[in-house]
Amino acid sequence: MTKTMSRILVTGAAGQIGSELTLALRERYGSQAVVASDMRALTSGRLQESGPFEMLDVLDREGIEKVVDRHKIDIIYHMAAILSAVGEEKPQSAWSVNIDGLRNILEIARLRQLKQVFSPSSIAVFGPETPRACAPQETVLRPTTIYGVSKVAGELLGNYYVQRFGLDVRGLRYPGIVSSETAPGGGTTDYAVAIFYGAIEEKRYTCFVREDTTLPMMYMPDCIKATIDLMEADPARLIHHCDFNLAGMSFSAGELAGQIKEQIPEFSCTYAPDWRQEIADSWPQTIDDRAAREEWGWKPSYDLQSMVSDMLTRLRERRR
Ligand code: SER
DSSP: OOOTTOOEEEESTTSHHHHHHHHHHHHHHOGGGEEEEESSOOOOHHHHHTSOEEEOOTTOHHHHHHHHHHTTOOEEEEOOOOOHHHHHHOHHHHHIIIIIHHHHHHHHHHHTTOSEEEOOEEGGGOOTTSOSSSBOSSOOOOOSSHHHHHHHHHHHHHHHHHHHHOOOEEOEEEOEEEOSSSOOOSOGGGHHHHHHHHHHHTSEEEESSOTTOEEEEEEHHHHHHHHHHHHHSOGGGOSOOSOEEOOOEEEEHHHHHHHHHHHOTTOEEEEOOOTHHHHHHTSOSSBOOHHHHHHHOOOOOOOHHHHHHHHHHHHHHHHO
């Protein structure tokens, strides 16, 4: 499917995934075809200079409508969300941003018959009753965080718009995402990014989950590839829509620290688990992503070793 003629809006474009996704979409479909939006001003120069930006709160339906109409948008990547850790501090905001925000986007897309909506989900849809190893595509979804609850509801709502209104909504259950451009904000998997800054800047890091905590993770280039590949996938091949399991790699905090230590021998990591440990313990360690592989050819490129080496190279370059 070609998207050359499409005009794209990205919400949450200042965020960890949104910032890199916007640049990747601009490279692929043309800078003027991709409108970045966020409720915060952009801090990245590249993002600011490479194309249009609109200040937008996803709870402001009229504001979104104006932007969609003004820019003749026909595809929305809806990346604005409140993640698991911040969500537990502000459950009411998490619900409204994640659910009312999504509903605004879906309604605008339905009424204007937009071509597509991307609505990300997360491993947070799983809970303590989900099998921890190789969590199946179809399984128990009884999360214990408000973030997880909102993501389950979001998946169901997205699938409902597909079936009831024929709107093309697609989404992935992202694992923890590791990236070097924009820091993640308020997730339980954030330690897997913060550890790199600790290692480079101070040669030490205090990790907020136990050494043996193993979670599904993914390096940003794979995350971007998965997102764009799913959106470009032949709709006739899709059995699932808003809830694809997606795996990259799985490692424990200790294994990540060990891999960093291979390249920075002075690095030392200590562990001081806090309240986020319980969230981490409620999620599976590995994910069965066969549906994604079969329906749209998903295959990750990075493993722990190649990710660590690329992260360290990029962060060191940035410090020069
Ligand atoms: N990275 C997210 C979080 O930790 C999971 O989707 O909240």
